Structure formats: C-alpha cells, structure tokens
Amino acid sequence: MKKVFCAVLPLLLALFACAGCFTPNIIDTPDTEYEVSLDVDPDIEATLRILVPTTDGGMEENYINALIPGFQEMFPHVTIEFDRRAISDERYVETISSVISSGNIPDLFYSNTVFYYYLISQNCIVSLEPYYAAEQALYDQTGGAEGLSLETDYYENFFDMSSYEGRRYVVPRSMDSVVTYYNKEFLQDAGISPDDERLESTEENPFTWNDLLSLCQQVSDYILSEQGRADGYSLAYALQADFDWEAVFNAIMVSYGSQAFDEDGNIAIDSPETLAMAEMLRGMYDAGRIIRPVTSGSSFANGMTAFHFSSSGPSRMATNAEIADDFDALPFPLILDEEAGLTNPAIGCGFAGWGISSTTEGTQRDLAWQFLKYMISEEGQMALINAGLATPSIRIDLAEEKQWSKGYEHINLDAWLQWSDYKVSSQFFITQDPSATFDIYSALQNFMNNLTDPTSMGSSVRSVEMCIDIAAEDLAAAVR
Amino acid sequence: MMTRAKTGAAAAVVRAPRGRLKKRLKASVTGWLFILPMTFGICVFTLLPIIQSLYYSFFDYNLVSRFDFVGFGNYADIFSGDPEMGKVIVNTLLFALVNIPVTLVGSYLLALLLNVNVKGIKVFRVLYYLPCTMPAIVSGIVWSYIMRYNVETPGLFNQFLAALGLPMSHFFYADNFGAVASIVLMNLWSLGGGTIIWLAQFKNIPKQLYEAAEIDGASAMRRFFSITLPMSTPMIFYNLITNFIVTLQFNGTLTFAPNNGLGNGQATYMFGLKIYHEAFRRSNMGYACALAWVLVVIVGLVTVLLFKTNKWVQYDN
Numbered sequence: 001m002k003k004v005f006c007a008v009l010p011l012l013l014a015l016f017a018c019a020g021c022f023t024p025n026i027i028d029t030p031d032t033e034y035e036v037s038l039d040v041d042p043d044i045e046a047t048l049r050i051l052v053p054t055t056d057g058g059m060e061e062n063y064i065n066a067l068i069p070g071f072q073e074m075f076p077h078v079t080i081e082f083d084r085r086a087i088s089d090e091r092y093v094e095t096i097s098s099v100i101s102s103g104n105i106p107d108l109f110y111s112n113t114v115f116y117y118y119l120i121s122q123n124c125i126v127s128l129e130p131y132y133a134a135e136q137a138l139y140d141q142t143g144g145a146e147g148l149s150l151e152t153d154y155y156e157n158f159f160d161m162s163s164y165e166g167r168r169y170v171v172p173r174s175m176d177s178v179v180t181y182y183n184k185e186f187l188q189d190a191g192i193s194p195d196d197e198r199l200e201s202t203e204e205n206p207f208t209w210n211d212l213l214s215l216c217q218q219v220s221d222y223i224l225s226e227q228g229r230a231d232g233y234s235l236a237y238a239l240q241a242d243f244d245w246e247a248v249f250n251a252i253m254v255s256y257g258s259q260a261f262d263e264d265g266n267i268a269i270d271s272p273e274t275l276a277m278a279e280m281l282r283g284m285y286d287a288g289r290i291i292r293p294v295t296s297g298s299s300f301a302n303g304m305t306a307f308h309f310s311s312s313g314p315s316r317m318a319t320n321a322e323i324a325d326d327f328d329a330l331p332f333p334l335i336l337d338e339e340a341g342l343t344n345p346a347i348g349c350g351f352a353g354w355g356i357s358s359t360t361e362g363t364q365r366d367l368a369w370q371f372l373k374y375m376i377s378e379e380g381q382m383a384l385i386n387a388g389l390a391t392p393s394i395r396i397d398l399a400e401e402k403q404w405s406k407g408y409e410h411i412n413l414d415a416w417l418q419w420s421d422y423k424v425s426s427q428f429f430i431t432q433d434p435s436a437t438f439d440i441y442s443a444l445q446n447f448m449n450n451l452t453d454p455t456s457m458g459s460s461v462r463s464v465e466m467c468i469d470i471a472a473e474d475l476a477a478a479v480r
Numbered sequence: 481m482m483t484r485a486k487t488g489a490a491a492a493v494v495r496a497p498r499g500r501l502k503k504r505l506k507a508s509v510t511g512w513l514f515i516l517p518m519t520f521g522i523c524v525f526t527l528l529p530i531i532q533s534l535y536y537s538f539f540d541y542n543l544v545s546r547f548d549f550v551g552f553g554n555y556a557d558i559f560s561g562d563p564e565m566g567k568v569i570v571n572t573l574l575f576a577l578v579n580i581p582v583t584l585v586g587s588y589l590l591a592l593l594l595n596v597n598v599k600g601i602k603v604f605r606v607l608y609y610l611p612c613t614m615p616a617i618v619s620g621i622v623w624s625y626i627m628r629y630n631v632e633t634p635g636l637f638n639q640f641l642a643a644l645g646l647p648m649s650h651f652f653y654a655d656n657f658g659a660v661a662s663i664v665l666m667n668l669w670s671l672g673g674g675t676i677i678w679l680a681q682f683k684n685i686p687k688q689l690y691e692a693a694e695i696d697g698a699s700a701m702r703r704f705f706s707i708t709l710p711m712s713t714p715m716i717f718y719n720l721i722t723n724f725i726v727t728l729q730f731n732g733t734l735t736f737a738p739n740n741g742l743g744n745g746q747a748t749y750m751f752g753l754k755i756y757h758e759a760f761r762r763s764n765m766g767y768a769c770a771l772a773w774v775l776v777v778i779v780g781l782v783t784v785l786l787f788k789t790n791k792w793v794q795y796d797n
Contacts, residue, residue, distance in 0.1 A: 093761060442739065
C-alpha cells in the first residue's frame with residue numbers, strides 16, 4: 001500500500017504540473033484605439049476565416065459565398081475559409097468557447113442582437129470605431145467619392161445596435177425589422193375587406209395594436225362559427241405572434257414601459273406596467289382562437305393563421321405555398337393608447353452581421369475590414385439581395401428603391417421602413433453580467449409563454465400574477 | 481584471489497535480479513505494446529483532463545477571456561455563496577432516494593422473470609433490451625410527447641388518464657417533486673439494460689444448489705430467498721454503487737425537460753445538470769470543475785461507506 005501510494009503521489013504531482021503547463025488559451029482585452037489602414041495592397045496573399053452558423057440551413061454561408069467573387073476582384077489572392085459552427089441561443093457560449101479553446105480563431109465572428117453583448121464582454125471582437133472614423137474622414141476629404149459615411153448613406157441606428165459603452169462592434173448585413181403579414185384570403189373569408197380602414201398604415205391612421213386586436217377578434221369569431229368550420233378553418237388561429245421571440249416581446253415590453261431590470265440592474269419585472277401588459281396578453285389568450293400556440297408547427301401555419309409577425313422578406317414568405325400569392329404586410333402594430341397612458345410605441349428590430357476578431361491584427365484586420373466594407377457597399381448589398389437576402393438593405397438608397405424585393409412591388413414594402421423612430425433592439429440584458437444573457441433570455445421567453453400559452457407543454461394554467469412572480473424568480477436565478 | 485572470487489560472487493548475486501527483470505520485460509514486451517494505445521488514450525483523454533479539471537477548479541475561468549487564481553474560492557462558493565445549491569442538492573437526493581431502489585428492484589424482478597425457462601424467452605429478453613439501444617436524445621423527445629401536458633393536445637399518458645376520468649398530470653412539467661418522480665417513471669423504460677447484468681449473475685449460480693434444495697423439498701420462494709438472493713449479493717452491491725454514481729451524475733433532463741432542462745420552478749435541476757449549466761451556459765468552467773470534484777468526493781465517501789458496510793455481501797460460493 002505504501003509502495004502504491006509512493007508511486008501514485010509523484011505521478012499525480014507530475015500530471016498536475018503538466019496540467020499547469022496546459023494553461024488555457026484566453027483572449028486579452030483588446031485596444032479600443034488602434035492604428036488602421038484603409039489602403040490594403042490589392043495583391044496581398046491571405047486567407048480570411050469567417051464564422052458562419054450551420055443551424056440556419058446554410059443561409060449565412062450562402063450570403064458570404066455571394067460576396068466572394070466581387071471581393072476577389074478587389075483582392076484576387078485572398079481566400080475565404082468558413083468556420084462552420086452550430087449556433088443557437090442555447091449553445092452560443094459553448095460554441096464560442098470551443099472556438100477560442102481550439103486556438104483556431106476566425107477573423108470574423110457572426111453575431112446578432114443577442115449574441116453581440118457576449119462577444120464584446122469576452123473580448124472576442126474589437127471596436128470598429130477607428131475604422132468608422134477613418135472612413136468618415138476619407139469620405140469628407142474626397143467629397144464622398146471614397147470612404148463611408150454611415151450618417152449619410154446608411155440606416156445608422158442599425159449600426160448603433162451593437163454599441164457598448166459608446167462604441168460599435170458589428171457591421172450589420174441588412175435591416176431586420178418585425179412586420180405584420182396578413183393572409184388576404186383568410187381575412188376575406190372572415191368578412192374583412194382589403195379596404196378595411198383597420199388595415200391601413202399612414203401617418204394619420206397608423207396600424208395599432210387595438211386595430212390588430214379588433215381584427216383578430218373578428219377572425220376568431222369566424223373560426224369558431226359554423227361557417228368558419230365549414231370553410232375548413234376549424235384548426236386555425238387569428239395570430240401567429242411568436243411572443244417568445246425577443247424582437248416581439250421586447251417591443252411590447254418597451255411600449256408598456258415594462259422592464260426586466262431597472263437602470264441599476266435590480267429586477268423590475270414586478271411592476272404595474274408589466275401587470276398591465278400581462279393582463280393584455282392573457283386577455284388575448286382568453287378571448288378564444290386568437291393566439292396560435294408556440295408548439296404547433298410551421299411559419300404562418302400553412303395558411304391557418306390570419307396574421308403573422310415576422311422579419312422575413314416577402315420572397316421568403318412566398319415560398320409558403322398555402323399563401324404564396326395571397327399575403328400583404330403592415331408594420332408591427334403600434335401600441336398607442338393615450339387613454340391607457342401608452343404613448344411610447346416600439347417596433348422590434350435587430351441585426352445579423354459580423355465583427356472582427358480581437359486576435360486578428362495588423363494588415364489581416366485591415367483586410368477583414370475591407371471585406372465588411374465590401375459587404376455594405378452598393379455592389380456587396382446587391383450581391384446579397386441577388387443571393388436571396390430579402391430584407392431591406394442597410395443602405396438607404398437600395399432600401400428606398402425597394403431593390404431588396406423586386407417582383408413584390410404589389411406588397412406594402414413600406415411596412416419594413418415605416419416608423420423608423422420607433423424601432424428598438426433588445427437591450428434587456430445589458431445591465432447584467434454577460435454570462436447571464438442567455439438565462440435572462442430564457443426567463444423572459446418562459447414568462448411570455450406562460451402568459452400567452454398557459455396550457456402549453458411547459459406550463460400549467462397560471463394567473464398573470466403567478467407568471468410575474470415566476471419570471472422574477474427566474475430572473476433572480478439567472479443573475480445570481 | 482579470494483577477494484576477487486568473493487567480489488565475483490557478490491556481483492553475480494547483484495546481477496541476478498537485474499537479469500530476471502530484463503528477461504521478464506523481454507517476455508512481456510508484446511503485452512506492453514498491446515496495451516500501449518489504450519494506456520496512451522487513458523492518460524491523454526481521461527487522466528489528464530481529470531487532473532486539469534482539478535487545476536482549473538482553483539481558478540476563475542470563463543473559457544474565453546478570464547483565468548484568475550482564486551484558491552479555494554470556488555469551493556467556498558459551493559458551500560456558502562450559491563443560492564441554487566440547496567435546491568440542486570434536495571432534487572438530487574430525492575431523485576437518488578427514489579430512483580436507485582426503483583431501478584435496482586425493478587431490473588432485478590424483470591431479470592427474474594426473464595430467467596424463467598419458457599418458450600420464446602429470448603425474444604422477450606431482446607424486446608426488453610431494445611429501448612437501451614435508443615439514443616438518449618430520441619427517447620427524450622419521445623417521452624416529452626408521451627408526458628405532454630396540454631389541455632388541447634394532451635400526451636399519451638394524459639389521454640389515458642382522461643379516458644379513465646382522472647385529472648391530467650403535469651409529469652415532468654410540474655414545478656414540484658412530481659417532475660422528479662416522472663423522470664424515475666421514465667427511467668423504467670430502460671430497465672432492460674440492468675437485467676443483462678443480473679441474468680449473467682443468475683447463470684453463475686451453481687445448479688447443484690437448486691437441485692439439492694429441490695431434493696430437500698424447498699419451495700420456489702425458499703429457493704429464491706436462500707439461494708438466488710444471497711448468491712446475487714455481489715452483483716447487487718456492484719449495481720448499487722454504479723447506480724448511485726450514475727444517478728448523481730444524471731443530466732438527461734437536458735433533452736426533454738422545460739427551461740433548458742432545469743424544469744419549471746427548477747424542479748429537475750440536479751447536480752449533473754448544474755455542472756453542465758455552469759460550464760457551458762454560464763461559462764463558469766472553474767466553478768463547474770470545483771462542483772465536479774465535490775461530486776467525486778461525495779461519490780468516493782459514499783462508496784467507502786458502502787464498502788465498510790458490505791458484510792451482507794456473500795462472495796463465497
């Protein structure tokens with residue numbers, strides 16, 4: 001026994017020392033101010049590695065592929081490599097940490113409205129302010145012939161969405177804004193004319209949440225009627241809202257003045273504003289066949305919902321055979337009711353894009369910037385549009401010309417562009433430690449599911465007060 | 481000459497063991513070569529990560545950008561600073577208290593049934609083992625539908641309860657102990673895995689013992705309590721220890737329980753899931769490693785305790 005102990009102890013100590021040698025690969029805090037060069041040698045020989053998600057059916061990789069020919073005309077000796085990873089809300093931390101641990105870190109990180117905060121806090125991506133500043137200076141010097149001016153040519157607020165402590169980190173590839181699709185045939189069957197003034201969205205007569213509720217109630221009554229059943233709508237619902245999608249629930253919460261946390265980071269979900277919002281949502285559930293449960297299937301329910309919140313472009317929506325030629329769009333309904341004190345409407349929006357890795361330095365970083373710059377150039381944006389990116393371009397000129405939805409001019413494409421002042425991105429996690437982001441997100445998703453689908457797979461019938469209490473507990477657990 | 485002769489003899493005495501060692505090494509070199517890949521694999525993929533996890537447990541390590549030495553800080557947090565630990569420990573202990581006896585007794589009784597010599601028994605053995613071949617992710621999805629709680633589209637169990645006029649149950653969507661009880665119920669699905677070990681043990685019991693008992697007129701019940709059960713005790717002991725370890729490490733709720741495996745009201749939040757959650761959802765790898773080592777110590781202590789109290793195990797034939 002003594003001999004075994006004497007043999008094992010040094011072995012363990014040796015292994016412990018070896019383990020010490022394997023100090024993990026970690027990223028240091030990057031400089032926020034660094035030297036940039038916008039003059040990259042066109043003959044540079046390099047490889048750019050780009051992180052792309054595999055969980056979107058290859059969509060983002062397809063967009064990058066569309067950019068490669070044009071970029072390689074500028075830099076013929078640059079090769080693009082993909083770092084394909086499973087990226088989802090649940091597994092983002094796991095994915096990024098395995099990327100970093102491997103030591104084989106891509107030059108460009110894929111990000112979106114929720115992920116960017118984690119990437120910044122973990123030092124994964126650098127502030128792009130030095131590039132924006134250099135591009136603006138060049139733009140001013142050359143009278144707009146060269147360089148970039150976000151203020152002049154782009155929807156700058158989408159660039160601002162990846163801000164942290166006043167610095168921007170991600171270049172968005174397009175505008176993602178939630179709109180309200182509606183199924184024209186279904187509405188007509190329910191006795192709602194296309195000229196119904198509730199389906200208007202103008203400065204004088206905006207499309208409001210109350211309009212939506214009134215329309216949904218009419219559709220719900222029709223679904224539950226003999227005629228509705230006879231017409232084959234017995235399994236239909238009025239609205240597919242996806243209330244557990246942050247772009248939707250965040251806009252509703254902001255409109256009601258409801259917050260997950262206050263400015264000091266304290267849990268603030270237990271408020272009269274949240275209660276008012278919760279009662280409104282539960283009222284929708286109680287009113288009959290209005291809210292389609294989250295667990296039952298495909299987008300727009302194959303024509304079995306009358307309204308659908310989505311950020312997809314019309315060409316993507318048209319792939320749904322059941323509604324292919326029979327849909328139109330309105331902006332996200334404005335939650336605007338002065339009598340109820342609701343005067344701060346919000347429309348959910350977000351971004352998907354790429355940030356430059358903090359481990360990519362010098363000329364390689366400048367080259368990575370050139371790729372991002374090409375992505376948001378007119379030529380790059382057209383390449384993305386031709387590759388099927390059917391959401392509005394991040395460039396004002398292309399967006400307003402409706403280049404992004406050729407062939408769908410009969411649809412109200414202004415739905416994506418209207419009320420730009422009301423557009424908000426998700427920031428509900430920003431006062432907390434980044435490691436809590438996804439747990440906070442989960443807590444709010446559960447909250448919305450409990451409110452809007454109280455008999456779903458994951459919950460029993462609960463009062464709105466119980467839902468708020470559970471949300472407060474879940475948020476406390478998330479930020480413990 | 482005497483001196484030289486003495487020296488030569490002494491040298492021969494000293495050299496003899498060396499020669500034997502060399503001879504033994506030469507003889508066993510083939511064996512060493514055979515086990516070399518396995519030894520290498522165990523060292524690199526098992527032993528080193530184990531030591532590495534011990535090393536990381538003394539650091540505040542977030543997998544990406546932070547690796548700061550905190551001494552026993554992570555261990556202190558487990559026992560004093562983590563408000564989730566109470567819930568996690570209670571859930572894990574409740575699960576262990578119910579799951580271990582149920583699966584042990586269940587698989588033992590099933591093995592007794594499958595040990596009977598009747599026509600077609602081999603088909604039954606295969607049928608009972610088949611669920612174990614199903615990947616955990618698949619069975620998790622299947623069970624989440626079987627136990628679904630939804631007024632409009634209830635799962636299979638709730639349809640059955642409704643047909644009997646009974647109220648629907650939340651199963652593992654409950655926010656109380658019912659969720660853990662449902663997991664135990666779900667685990668009965670794979671009892672067939674344990675029965676294989678029991679059956680192997682039953683085959684090792686000498687037939688002469690049963691023949692002698694039959695000649696003496698012992699009833700089937702008497703034969704079970706006096707022969708089968710005592711002769712199975714080594715395997716009962718082995719299964720008890722392995723079941724205990726597997727139960728404490730259980731994180732299968734990830735694949736089916738709501739709230740990313742934590743369950744409603746954290747009803748299915750157990751130790752194994754806590755380790756995963758800290759490591760890969762909250763990126764607290766250092767803390768997760770400390771939790772894993774606490775689990776190792778707990779398992780070690782309980783195993784020692786079980787060995788100290790194993791007088792009921794009959795190792796002799």
